[in-house]
Amino acid sequence: MQSQVRIRRWPWVAIALSLAVAFTLSMISPADSVQGDLVRIMYVHVPAAWLAYTAFFVTFVGSVAYLVTKNLRWDRIAAASAEIGVYFTGLALSLGMIWAKPTWGVWWTWDARLTFTFIMFFVYLGYLALRRTTDDPIARASRSSVLGILGAIQIPLVHFSVLWWRTLHQPPSLIRPDGPAIQDSLMLAALIVGVLAFTIVYVALMVKRIELIHLEEKRLAVEQSIRRPVAGEAVTAPELGAS
Amino acid sequence: MTTGFWHQVRAVIDRDLLRERRQGDMLWITIPFGAIALLLIPLAIGTDAVLLREIGPGMYWVIVMLFGVLVAVSRASRETLPQQDASALLGLDPAAGFVGRTASSAVFLLIFEVVVGVVAVGLYDISLIGIGWLVTTMLLVAIGLALLGTLTAAIVNSSTAGAALVPLLVAPLSVPLLLGATQTYDGLQGGYSILSWVLLMVAVVLVVSIIGVLTARPLQET
Amino acid sequence: MTTGFWHQVRAVIDRDLLRERRQGDMLWITIPFGAIALLLIPLAIGTDAVLLREIGPGMYWVIVMLFGVLVAVSRASRETLPQQDASALLGLDPAAGFVGRTASSAVFLLIFEVVVGVVAVGLYDISLIGIGWLVTTMLLVAIGLALLGTLTAAIVNSSTAGAALVPLLVAPLSVPLLLGATQTYDGLQGGYSILSWVLLMVAVVLVVSIIGVLTARPLQET
Amino acid sequence: MTQPDATEDTTGVPLVVLEGVGVRIGSTQILRDVTLEIDAGEVVGLFGANGAGKTTVLRLIATLIRPAQGFGTVLGADLSSSERYDVRRRIGMIGHVPGIFPELTLAENLRYAARVAGVPTDRVGGALAAVGLGGAADRTAGAASHGMQRRTEFARELMIDRSLLLLDEPHSALDRDAVDLVEGLIERKAAEGGAVVVVSHDRDRVRAIAHRTVDLIGGTLV
Amino acid sequence: MTQPDATEDTTGVPLVVLEGVGVRIGSTQILRDVTLEIDAGEVVGLFGANGAGKTTVLRLIATLIRPAQGFGTVLGADLSSSERYDVRRRIGMIGHVPGIFPELTLAENLRYAARVAGVPTDRVGGALAAVGLGGAADRTAGAASHGMQRRTEFARELMIDRSLLLLDEPHSALDRDAVDLVEGLIERKAAEGGAVVVVSHDRDRVRAIAHRTVDLIGGTLV
C-alpha cells in the first residue's frame, strides 16, 4: 500500500536550479533610472503575484472539475494549488509592502489593488481553514470547491482594480514604473525568466504537495482501519444505588 | 421538474415570510438599529452639514452592507436539524431551497433599505437625482447581499469552526457591490457614466446566483 | 443569599463563556466583521487620509455600538424555554441570571472593542492620548451595551412586555453612551475636561443596571 | 449546603395544594378549576389526552406559570406571590424536551447545575456514572443521543435533592436498563418524604408505581 | 402529481439494502458493518440501548447521512451517489424532535409540506382531521402540545404517499387514541407494498406489529 506513493526528488533540484538562474539574471540586470536597485524587488514581486493568480486559477479549475466528476483527485489538486497560491500572495504582499515604504513613504495605503490583494489573501486562507473544519473527504471537497469557485472572482478584481480605481480617484502614487522602465531588454528578460522560474517552482511544489496529501490520506486510512469501540459503547446500564 | 421547481421556491418564500412576520425580530430589532446607527453617526463625528452630505451616502451603504449580510446569514441558518431533515424528505430541491431563501431574504433587505433610506435622506440631506437608477441599485444590492448571505450560510452550515469564514466569504464579494452602489450614486451626482458600475453589480449577482444554484446539492453533503 | 448570589453569577458567566467558546460565532463572525466594516468605510467614502483621521474615532464607536447591542441581544436570547425552565428550577435568581449574562456579554464586547480598536488605530491613524481614560471609556461602553442588550433580549423574550418597546429603550440609552465615548475622546485630544462625559456614561450604566436587576423577576412572568 | 434541607418543613403539610386553579395563556384558557392536593410521600399518576394540559399542570406546580384564577401553594409557597421563587430549587422537573445546553459536555451541564443549585460539584462524576454515562461525560450534549440527554437530566435530579419531582413521560426515550432508573428514583423520593407526579400515556406502567392517579379531562382534574 | 407513483418500481426488489455499512461523524465511528435488507411489505422493529445508533440507522436509510464504509441502496438509489436526492420524497421519517416550524400554525406547516412535496393542498384539512387536530388547525405549532406536534407529523405522513416510513419511538408522546393511528398507518403502509422501520424501547408493543426485529449492539445489527 505505502509503496503506491512515489517520493520524487527532482522537484527540489528544479526549484534550486531555476531560482539560482532567476536570481543571477535579476542581479546582473541594470538598476532603474528612478528607483535604483529597488527595482530588483520587481523580479520577485511581479512573478509571485502572477503565479498566485495561476495557482488560484488552478484551484478554480480543480474545484469545477471536482464538482463535475466527483473525483477526489481534482480536490487534491485544488487544495494543493490554493496553499501554494497563498504562499505566493503572501510573498507578493510582503515584498510590495517592503517596496512601498521607500517609494511611497508608507507601508500601506488604501489603494484598490492593495486592498483587493489583501482580501484575496484572506479568502484563500479562509479556503484552507474551511478544509480543516471537517474530516470527511467528500464533505470537505464539496464545500471547499464552492469556495474555490467563488474565490476566483478575486482574480479579475485584483487585476482590474488598478484601472477601475483610476477612473474614480486620483492615481494611487506617482511612481508606478510599469511602462517605460521595462524598455530595457535585460530587465524584460530578467522578468520573463523570473516568471518562468516561478512557474517551475510552482509545478515542483505542486508535485511535492500532492505527494504529501497522498501520504496523509494513507496515514488517515490506516488510522481509521484500527478497530476502535463505536460511540455507543460508552453508554452502560445505570448503576442504581450509586451517588 | 421545472414547474415543480418554482412551485417549491414559492412554498419556501411563503414559509420564510410567514415565519418572519410571526417572529418579528427583524422588524423590531434590526430596522430600528439601522436607523439608530445613521442617527448616531452625526453625533459621533460632529454635525458639520457639508461633511455629512459628503459621507452620508457612503455610510448608508456601509450600514446596509453590514446589517444586510448579518441578517441574511442569520436568517438563512435559522433552521434546526430536524426541520432541515423534514424539508429534505419532502423532496425539496436544494436549489429551490437556495432560491427561495434568497428571495425572502432579499425582500427583507429591500424593506430594510427603504426604511433606513428614508431616515438617511432625512438626516443627511441626500439628493435623489436619478431615482430610477437608485432604485435599481437598491434592488441589485438587496439581491446580491441576500445571495451572498444564503450561500455563505450554506457553505459554513453546521461546522462551528466554519462560522469564522462568514466574514471572509462575504467581504470580498460584497465589496464590489458596495463599490458599485456608492459609485453609481456619485456618478449620478457628477453626471458621468454609471453603466459599468451597474454592470459590475449585475455581474456579481449573476455569478453568485449561478454558483449558488449549481452548487446547492454538493453543499448539502455533511 | 448574598454569597449564593455571586456564586450563581459566576456559574452563569462560566456557562456563557464556555458556550460561546464552543459555538464561537460571536468571536469568529462579529469581530472579523467589525474589522471589515472599518475597512469598507474608506472604500465607500473615499480614501482621503485627513478625512479618515477626522471621522475615524467616531466610526469606531458607531461600529462598536451597532455590533455591540446586536451581539448582546442575540447572545442573551439564546436560551430555549426548557433551558430557561431548568435554570429557574435550579433556583437561579433572575437577578443573578441578568448580572451573569450581562457580565459575559461585557467580556465579549470588551474583546470586540480591543480587536476592532487595534484595527482602527492601524487604519485611521488614531491618536491614543489619555490611554487610561480611553480604557475606562471602553469598559463603561462595554458594560453599558451589554446591559442594554441583555435587557432588550429579556423584553423580547417576555410576553408581558412587547418587542415594540425595544427601539424605544435602546435609542435613548445608547445615544448618551456613544456621545460620552466620542466626547471623551475629543476632550482628551483637545485637552478640555471630560469628567462630565464620564459621569454621564457612569450614570447610564447605573440606571440600566438598576432597571435590569429590578425588572429581572417581573420580566420572567409568563 | 446553604440551602434548606430538602424535607425539613414538609411533614404533615401537603406539598401541593391547588384550589380551583385556572391557567390562561394569552386569551386561551388552558386549565380550569383544577383542584389537587399532594401529600409528602405520595406518587401521583397524571393521565390525559394529547393537549389536555398535563404539561401545563406540571409547569404550574413547578411555579413556572402563575394561576389566572384560584389559589395554590407549592411547598408552602403561594403560587401567585413571589415566594414561589424561593422554593424552586426544591422542585425537579424533566420535561418533553431536555433543558440542557447542547454546546456543553454532559459533565459541564451537570457542573453548571450543581453550581447554580449550590450543591458540591464533585457529585457530578458519581451522578453520571449512576445513569450509565460515566464513559460519555465529555461528549457534548448536542452529540449525545436523545436517551443520553434524558439520562443526563435524571443524573441532575439524582445530584440535587428535591422535595418534589415532576416527570413528563419519563419512560419515553429510555432503554430497558434505564427504565429502572425512573422507578428507583421515584421510589426513593417517596420514601424520603418527597412527592412525585408522573405524566404518562402508559397507564399500566404508572399504575404499578403510583399511589393514586388522576385524569385531566376538559382542562379539569377528575 | 408529477411525482412517480409511490410504489411503482419496488415489487420484488428490496427497498433497503445495506451491506457492511459504517457511519462516522467526525472521527467517531457510530455504526460498523451494518448489513440489512428490507423487502416491500415488511415492518421491521429496531431495538438497541440508548446511544447504540438507532436514530443514526434511520437517518442513514433516509439518505440524510452518507455511509463512510460499505455499500447501500434505498428505493434503488445508491446511498453514496447523488441519486439519493431523487428518492427522498418517497421516504417519511418521524424523529425524536418534530421537524416543524413553531411560528407557523399546524395547517400552515402541513400546507408548506404539501406544496413542497407536490401534493394537493386541499389534503391538509383532511389529514389534520384524521389525526384529531381539525379543531386546532390554526394554533401555532409552538403553542401546540408535544403530542399535538407529533400528531401533526403523522398527519404529514398521511398526506404524502411514501414508500418507506421510518419511525423513531412512535408511541412516545401519543395518547391511547393516537397510538391506534400509528398502528393503522404502519399496517396500511405494509399492505400497500411499502416498508416501515420502527425504533422503540417497548419491545412487546413492537413485536406485536413487526414482522421481524433486529437488535443494534456495538454499532452492528444482530
Ligand code: HEM
Ligand atoms: C503592499 C503593497 C503591494 C501589493 C499588495 C501589490 C500587489 C501587486 C499585484 C497583485 C500585482 C499583480 C497585478 C496584475 O498583474 O494583475 C502587482 C504588480 C505589480 N506591482 Fe505591486 N503591489 C504592492 C506594491 C507595489 C509597489 C510599492 C510597487 C512599485 C513601486 C509595485 C509595482 C508593481 C509592478 C511594477 C507590477 C507589475 C505591473 C502590473 O501588472 O501592474 N507594487 N502588485
Ligand SMILES: Nc1ncnc2c1ncn2[C@@H]1O[C@H](COP(=O)(O)OP(=O)(O)OP(=O)(O)O)[C@@H](O)[C@H]1O
Ligand atoms: N456529532 C456527533 N459526534 C460524536 N458522537 C455522536 C454525534 N452524534 C451522535 N453521536 C453518538 O452516536 C451514537 C448514536 O446516536 P443515536 O442518536 O443514533 O443513538 P440512538 O440509538 O438513537 O439512541 P437513543 O435510544 O438514545 O435515541 C451516540 O452514542 C452518540 O453519542
Ligand SMILES: Nc1ncnc2c1ncn2[C@@H]1O[C@H](COP(=O)(O)OP(=O)(O)OP(=O)(O)O)[C@@H](O)[C@H]1O
Ligand atoms: N402559548 C400557547 N397559546 C395557546 N395555547 C397553548 C399555548 N401553549 C399551550 N397551549 C395549549 O394548551 C393545551 C395544553 O398543552 P399541554 O402541553 O399542557 O398538553 P399536554 O397534556 O401536555 O399534551 P401532550 O400529551 O401532547 O404532551 C394544548 O391544547 C395547547 O395547544
Ligand SMILES: [Mg+2]
Ligand atoms: Mg405534554
Ligand SMILES: [Mg+2]
Ligand atoms: Mg435515538
